[in-house]
Amino acid sequence: MSMATIVTDEAGHLGPVARRETPGPDDAVLCDHREAGAERRSKARANPAEARTTLQPRILYATPEMSDFVKTGGLGEVAGALPRALRRHYDVRVLIPGYRQVLAALTDITVVGRLEGFAHVPPCDLGLAETADGLRVYVLLSAELYERDGTPYGDANGDFADNDLRFARLSLAAAELAQGADPAWSADLLHLNDWQAALAPAYLAWRAARVPSVLTIHNLAYQGLFPRDNLARLGVPDTAFQMNGVEFYGQLSFLKAGIYYASQVTTVSQTYAQEILTPEMGCGLDGLLRTRAAQGRLAGILNGIDESWDPRTDPHLATRFEADDWKGKRANAEAVRRQFGLSVSRGPLFAIVSRLVHQKGIDLSLQAAEAILAEGGQLVAIGQGESRFENALRGLARRHPDSVGVHVGFEETDARRMFAGSDFLLMPSRFEPCGLAQMYAQRFGSLPIVHRTGGLADTVEDGVTGFTCADASAKGFGGAVRRALDAFGQKKRLNAMRRRAMSRTFGWDEAAANYGSLYARAFGNGGPSRLRMA
Numbered sequence: 001m002s003m004a005t006i007v008t009d010e011a012g013h014l015g016p017v018a019r020r021e022t023p024g025p026d027d028a029v030l031c032d033h034r035e036a037g038a039e040r041r042s043k044a045r046a047n048p049a050e051a052r053t054t055l056q057p058r059i060l061y062a063t064p065e066m067s068d069f070v071k072t073g074g075l076g077e078v079a080g081a082l083p084r085a086l087r088r089h090y091d092v093r094v095l096i097p098g099y100r101q102v103l104a105a106l107t108d109i110t111v112v113g114r115l116e117g118f119a120h121v122p123p124c125d126l127g128l129a130e131t132a133d134g135l136r137v138y139v140l141l142s143a144e145l146y147e148r149d150g151t152p153y154g155d156a157n158g159d160f161a162d163n164d165l166r167f168a169r170l171s172l173a174a175a176e177l178a179q180g181a182d183p184a185w186s187a188d189l190l191h192l193n194d195w196q197a198a199l200a201p202a203y204l205a206w207r208a209a210r211v212p213s214v215l216t217i218h219n220l221a222y223q224g225l226f227p228r229d230n231l232a233r234l235g236v237p238d239t240a241f242q243m244n245g246v247e248f249y250g251q252l253s254f255l256k257a258g259i260y261y262a263s264q265v266t267t268v269s270q271t272y273a274q275e276i277l278t279p280e281m282g283c284g285l286d287g288l289l290r291t292r293a294a295q296g297r298l299a300g301i302l303n304g305i306d307e308s309w310d311p312r313t314d315p316h317l318a319t320r321f322e323a324d325d326w327k328g329k330r331a332n333a334e335a336v337r338r339q340f341g342l343s344v345s346r347g348p349l350f351a352i353v354s355r356l357v358h359q360k361g362i363d364l365s366l367q368a369a370e371a372i373l374a375e376g377g378q379l380v381a382i383g384q385g386e387s388r389f390e391n392a393l394r395g396l397a398r399r400h401p402d403s404v405g406v407h408v409g410f411e412e413t414d415a416r417r418m419f420a421g422s423d424f425l426l427m428p429s430r431f432e433p434c435g436l437a438q439m440y441a442q443r444f445g446s447l448p449i450v451h452r453t454g455g456l457a458d459t460v461e462d463g464v465t466g467f468t469c470a471d472a473s474a475k476g477f478g479g480a481v482r483r484a485l486d487a488f489g490q491k492k493r494l495n496a497m498r499r500r501a502m503s504r505t506f507g508w509d510e511a512a513a514n515y516g517s518l519y520a521r522a523f524g525n526g527g528p529s530r531l532r533m534a
Contacts, residue, residue, distance in 0.1 A: 056091040059519065060138075060187035062174040063096055064167065064196035065152050068131055070101040072151055073355065074303065074436050075193060075218045078268070081306045082515070084135060085508035089516060093185070095138040095174055097146045097166070098127065102139055106131075109139055113181045119235035121168050126181055138182070140173055164226045167254065168234045171199035178204065178211040189213065189519055195224030198258025199234070202246065205261045206237055212522040214515075215262035217255070219433050220276050220283045221359070224254030248284065256285060263522040265292050266299045266515075268434035269455035273300030281431060299518055302458055303434045304508035309443045311502070316416040321445075323502045326495065329420065329445055336421035339414070340380050340405025347376035348488045351422035351446065353415050353437050356385030356393070356408075361428035361451060366392055367474045368426065368481045373403050375485050380405045380422070382414055419444040423494075424484050428469070428477040432456045442466065442501035447487075449480050465501040 065071050067080030083092045096102060103109070109127035117123040124142035131137060140146065145166045154160050174197055178187040190213040192200050201213040230252055231241060241247045246257040259265055267273045275281040277290050292298045308314065311329075312322045318335035321328025333349050336342075350372055354360045366389075369379055381393050381404075390408045397404040407414065419425070425441040425448045434455035438448040442459075448466040450456040460466040467484050469476040487494050 056089070057519070058091045058185065058188045059086065059093075059191055060174060060177050060189070061086075061092055061094045061191045061193075062170060062197040062200060063094065063193045064170065066094060066096055066137075069096070069105050070099055070152060072153070073218075074268075074434060077305075077436055078218070078303050079193065081304065081508055082511065084133070085304070085512040086515065087135065089512070090519075091185075093136045093138060093187075095170070095177065096140070097152070097170055098139045098141045099146050099152055100148070103147070106137065106139060109141070111141070112138075112184065115140075115169075115173055115176055115181060118172060120233035121165055121172055121235065124169060124173075126173065126177075128182070138173075138177065140169060142169065145169055164224075164230050164234060164252075164254075167196040167224065168199055171197050171254070172203055172235075174200040175203040175207070175209065175211075179207075179209055187211070189522060191216070191515075191519075192258060192262070194218050195222055195253075195255040195258070198224065198254045198262075199236075200258070201261035201263070202236075202240065202257040206235075206240065212263040212519075212524075213261075214264045214266060214518060214522055215258040216266045216268065217259075217276075217433070218268055220255070220267075220281075220285065221431075223248070223256065223283065223285075225251045226254075228252060256288065259285060259288055259292060262297075264297050264299065264518050265289075266301050266518065268301065268303045269458045270300035270302065271457045272431075272433045272454040273298060275431070275454060299514075301511055301514045301518070302455060303436065304511050305436060305439045305443070305506045306508065309440050309506075311420055311444050314416060314420070316413040317420050318417060321420070323445070323499045324495075326498075329498075332417060332421035333423075334421075336380055336417055337378070337405075339417070340407070341401065342378050342380070342405055343402040345376070345378055345403075347378060348372070348423045348485065349421060350377055350379045350424045350426055351418045351441075352379070352381035352383065352393075352426050353418055353440075354383045354427065356383045356389040358386065359430055359432075360385075361430055361472055361477070362386075362389040362392075364428040364472065364474060364477045365426040366396065368428075368478055369396060369404070371478060371481060372485070373400055377485070378403045378405075379426075380418055382407045382410060382418060384408050384410060416440075416444075419446050422446045423488060424449055424481075425466075426481075427451075427456065428472055429453065429456060430472045435459070438466070439504075439506045442504050443506070445498040445502050447484065447497055447501060449477070449484050451477065459504075459506070461500075463497075465497060465504065 061083045063079040065076040067076045083094050086092045106129040109129045111125045112128045113126040115124050124140050127139040127141050129137050174190050180186050192215045204211050246252050248256045279286050319328045319331035356362050393406045397406040419440050425446050427448050428451045432454040438460055441448050442465055448460050450460050450468050451472040452468040462468040467480040469480040
């Protein structure tokens with residue numbers, strides 16, 4: 001199982017899971033939920049046709065983005081896949097703000113409740129809709145908060161100035177859905193994602209509502225920090241503004257609130273769960289995270305990728321192929337070269353499919369590019385981000401028009417074809433909580449070249465399914481690129497590595513099972529039997 005529960009002894013060493021004997025701020029006997037479960041079982045016996053949905057634990061998955069509608073990164077992909085993997089065992093519903101993209105995609109939305117305002121958090125209607133495959137989605141209907149141009153978080157001018165209110169509304173709605181905001185359905189457990197939903201367990205605690213919660217941290221670097229003066233407008237009690245609460249170096253931290261008040265905290269890979277316990281990677285929250293770990297309440301569960309990432313069936317590809325069909329892979333490489341205007345070549349094709357930001361080590365990839373081109377390789381890149389990296393890549397393409405192709409932006413078909421056509425993926429992230437691109441690449445026979453950190457360390461096997469380096473430096477990453485170039489000249493070894501990479505599935509079943517175990521643990525002492533996965 002790819003779940004690591006992190007527990008430390010007094011010296012800070014990782015050790016086995018130990019049950020906590022003393023209660024914390026989020027410990028609850030949860031008798032009210034167990035009694036509700038008993039009532040639902042009784043009703044199910046009276047109406048067997050409804051027994052399955054009645055007995056299934058009710059999980060609310062609150063997220064600021066979802067690939068069905070809008071995504072800016074890995075969280076959107078996860079939010080589109082994990083609830084679907086879980087619903088075989090749970091009654092799962094998703095909660096998302098009513099952005100324009102959501103309203104455009106969900107044309108049949110029924111208003112099922114009204115959420116009153118709280119402090120300065122505006123009221124809104126609560127809508128309910130279904131995706132084409134039957135996943136139920138709650139939508140927060142508030143034009144003033146969510147119907148805007150741009151991303152879920154900002155526009156060309158930067159982050160929206162009222163993001164504290166926008167995502168306090170999301171967090172508060174999640175808490176209210178555990179307290180009867182929809183008369184026909186209430187959550188047994190909240191699964192909350194990143195800082196945008198992280199105030200939910202705090203709102204529950206401040207209302208003395210005994211509902212368990214799981215907070216997943218997709219990237220600790222984004223914490224939702226706001227001035228102390230915002231406490232009142234969000235309805236945060238002054239007593240919570242302290243070290244054991246929401247205070248973070250004089251500011252209000254949504255993420256810290258979630259880490260402190262949630263029943264369980266997860267990250268998206270085993271290695272990242274260990275890295276964030278250190279001052280170097282803990283972003284100022286390592287002390288609290290070590291406390292959570294010592295309580296047995298911090299786990300690393302590796303993300304998966306959905307079944308569409310299969311080169312045998314993917315309709316986006318120029319040519320579908322499978323392992324050992326290297327002619328089919330070459331056909332995709334030729335299509336990528338034509339698309340980016342590169343010359344015909346039998347040399348290695350490298351790809352960058354990434355946000356163009358410092359975290360992703362784009363500067364290291366740019367430095368490695370010179371060696372790649374000198375060895376007869378070519379490079380294609382797609383993504384957007386910091387203007388300095390966008391301009392540097394464009395400049396590289398101008399200097400080497402036959403060997404370098406760059407598209408600033410993102411289009412899924414292009415990305416999938418690049419994974420299918422490239423020989424190697426450049427991904428020297430300085431830190432990477434999980435990462436998905438390295439999984440996509442392996443499924444399509446492109447060998448990732450990565451810095452050994454976070455989810456990259458957990459998913460790329462050096463010299464077997466890709467190449468890794470121990471440090472994010474020009475020398476370290478350049479050495480890994482050199483080894484990849486050497487492997488390209490050894491076709492038997494190269495093809496063996498491709499086969500191993502393509503044999504990896506990275507499916508969601510294991511992650512769903514691990515979350516199931518965590519949900520049960522969130523109820524205390526393993527939870528009632530109905531919370532175990534069938």
